[in-house]
Amino acid sequence: MRRCLLTVSVFALSWTGAIAYWRDSTRMPTPGELAGAMLALPLALLFMLWLGKKVLARLLAGPALAAPGPAAPLQAEAATPPAAAVPLHIVAASLRMPGGATPSELLAAMRSRQCRPALDGQLLDADGYPLLCARVDGIDEELQQQLLAAWLREHPQAGLASEPFPFNPEDLRALALGAVVLAELVDEALQHALSAGAPASPASALPMLRLHLLMPASWNAAQHQAGDAWLRHLAREQGWPAQQLLPPTEPATRQAAPFALLNQLAGHAAPPQPPCLSIVLACDSHLGELRVHVLASQEQLFSASQTNGQIPGEGAAGLLLDIPGAAPPLDEPAPVLLHRAATGELPQGASQRGAADKNMLADLGRQALAAAGDEATAGIALVSADTDQRANRMLELMQCAGALLPQLDLGEQVLGVGAACGQCGAVTTLAALAMARQAAADDGAQVLCLSNLDPLQRGALVIGPPAQNSHSTT
Structure with missing residues (x-):
């Protein structure tokens, strides 16, 4: 023009x-x-x-x-793995999303196109009409507030007063969803550790467990610390010994993007590290009046006049990761491999169209396929992404998938979790990974995972089929 x-x-x-x-x-x-x-x-x-x-x-x-310095910002930051980096093993995945209460339910709903946002009877726009949202049913906000308020009175948190109650209703929804997912993943970790040969007692014989909890980005530092401490308390109540639970290594507010965090774990997981399980979990809810008002004031809320806006969503999703090198128990299926991610950052927001918006995701996808091995491209049977319904994000996803995997049916084999479950930040990204893990385990196929929901961050990785002989080769 x-x-x-x-x-x-x-x-x-x-x-x-x-x-x-x-x-x-x-x-x-x-x-x-x-x-x-x-x-x-x-x-x-x-x-x-x-x-x-x-x-x-x-x-x-x-x-x-x-001039000396970093490379041009338009080029993708190639994620060159160190020599010691090896694929992680996804032992289990759990989620609570508007499209399903398990990864298999979400995958089935996405494949059948039965998962989509709906008009919400509780959130209204400025004219009093229902907003298009993606809500998880069955959350008891009052019970969550009672439990959290009683715990805050017994365990005061620095910088956070117990009265008045320091969390909004949408914050309670996020923590309630995160608590359910965390309980399932801790239970999976206990079963995995015991089936691998760790005795039920003494508790110190269990491997160390590292929790990476991605709290809502809108929280302040005190809320981050309190939410992290609350979920760790629930992990101990679930049965994981306190002495086998690693403390957080960084402030909760300094949380990395999901793909970058997985790369950090891959770098730390190489032998000869002691046995250690990791849980990466994100929880968030954008279904609050304040959140909706902020989006509307910034003209970023989806409406009939703003079709390129965001649809608020909520949910929780997490992965249980094991270090490689040990053969899985005989009564468990071989875990799915999570290969190293390729990550990059755009020099400008994705809403401003440019060459970087079109090319970076495809470049990262090529790097991720190369990191997964020579046969990865031919074995890709699905693309799982955190992409939402916005036209520029969806166009970027389809152009990338079409360029890298022309054999795929873009209408059936490219799934964008954000388009079906709404905008929910890191939760949407981890839900796409959990769904990809389910597809890889069910179909025995490779899945390419792409991330372009964030305005700047881009990422790609491959989740492989269940490992057969990789334990002896890693």
Whole structure:
């Protein structure tokens, strides 16, 4: 559009100037003058503008290329794994999303196209009409508040007063969902550890458990710390010994993006580390009046007049990860491999269209396929992404999948969790990974996972089929 307007403007100015000149000179132009003024002059001006732009770009690029420093920001940050990095093993996955209470339910609903946001009777827009949201049914906010308030009175948290109650209703919903998912993953960790040979007692014989809890990004530091402490308390109540629960290594507010966090775990999981299980869990809810008001004030809330806005969602999702190197118990299926992710960051928001928006995700996808092995591309049977319904995000996803995996049916084998379950930050990304793990275990196929929900962060990784002989080769 800008190029068309520029072309029309140049022609209009050239013609207007020529006509004005001939009118003032009171003479008829010759055919040569007509051709020169009406065609040659505007074309020459357009060529000079194009040439000047190219020259200016080269002059500006020269000092940037000569100066020492990081690579150009338009290039994807290749995630080059260290020599010791190996694929992680996904022992189990759990979630609570609007589309399903288990990864298998969500996968079935996504494949059948039965999972979609709906008009919400509790959240209304400025005109009093129901908003399009993705809500999880069956959450008891009052019970969650009673439990959390009693615990806060017994365990005061720094910078957080117990009165008035420091969490909003949507915060309670997030913690309630996170507590259910965490309980399932801790139970899976206990079963996995005991079936691997750890005796039920003494408790110290169990492996160490590391919790990576991704709290809502809108929380302040005190809320992050309290939410982290509350979920760790629930993990101990679930039966995991306190002495076998590793403390957090970083402040809760300094949480990495899910794909980057998985890469960090892969780097720390290489032998000869002691036996250690990891739970990566995210919980969040955007179904609150304050959250909706903020989105509406920023013109980022989906509506009939803002079709490129966000649809609020909620949920919780998590993965149970094991270190590689040991053969799985005989009575358990071989765990699914999670290969190293390729991550990158855009120099500008994804809402501003540009070459980086179109190319970075595909470049990262190629790197992820290469990290998974030579046969990964041919074995990909599904693309699982955190992409929502916004046109620019969906177009980016489809262009990437079409370029990398032309054999796939883009309408049936490319699934965007955000489009079906709404916007929920890191929860949406982990739900896409949990769904991919389910598909890999059910179908024995490779799954490419893509992340482009965040305005800047991009990521890609491959979740492989159940490991058969990889335990002896890693």
